Structures are given as C-alpha cells and as structure tokens.
Amino acid sequence: MMKQYRQTSLIYRALFVGQLLFALVVFWMVTSKAAALAENYRSYTFDRLPMMVALIGIAGAMLMNKLRSSQGAAIEDVPQILQHYHTTVMLRSAILEGCNLIVLTLALINGNLFFMLYFGIGMAAFLYFRPTVENLAKDYGLTPQQEAALKQKVNQ
Helix, strand or coil, X not given: CHHHHHHHHHHHHHHHHHHHHHHHHHHHHHHCHHHHHHHHHCCCCCCCHHHHHHHHHHHHHHHHHHHHHHHHCCCCCHHHHHHHHHHHHHHHHHHHHHHHHHHHHHHHHHCCCCHHHHHHHXXXXXXXXXXXXXXXXXXXXXXXXXXXXXXXXXXX
C-alpha cells in the first residue's frame, strides 16, 4: 500500500525535474548564438498561444482534480483510495507537464524568453498539485484516523 504512494511521489518528482531540465536546455538555446540564427524565422503569431496553453493546462488539471476527487470520496477502502489517488496524480501531472512542454517548445521556436514566465506559472501549478497525505485526505474526505494512519505508514 505504501509502496504505491512512494511510487506516486517518485514519479511526480521525476516529472518535475525533467521539466526543469528541459527548461534549462531551452533557456540555454534561446540565449545562445544558435538562437540568433533563428531570429530571421521568428514568428509573432504565437505571442498569445503560450498564455492560453498554460491557462488551459491549469484549468484542465483543476477540473480533473475536482472530478476525480468527488469520485474518490465515495471509495471506502484505503488501498483502493490510494490506487485512485495515484491515477489522479498521474493524470493531473500529465496535463500540466504536457502544457508546460508545449510552452517551452514555443519559447524555443520563437526565441522568446518571456514565454518562460508562462512556464513558471505552469510549474507553480505543478507544485500546487504535489502529492501529499494532507492533499489526499482533504480531496478524498478521509477521516482523521485514516489520515493519521497514512501519515504514520508514509513516515516509516
């Protein structure tokens, strides 16, 4: 049971670090001389697209979280709740990571570091949805006894 929670947390951290590494590569490429070569091909048609992608990703993750949490609140068995929560975390993370990577790709294509601001907003949302026992208890309406038991098992 706790192995699954730890796997969820590990996968989340790996997705987080992967996004940061890709952002560093994009930042380096945009600020390097290679980006100067792409300046001739810069398109201003994508100027609002990163903002829309980031907002759609955040709204999608919030909606997914709300729908999945309401479904999960009806589950009584703690191992089944953990399985449901694992799937919820993976879906939320995939939505946010996909949108963040699209924003980074647009920053790279356009050579525009301002787009990194929208990536930062997406990463803030990614951090907001990090998997914790407290978030699990709040979202799934666990009893204080269930929450305490989960915390104890996670901290072992």
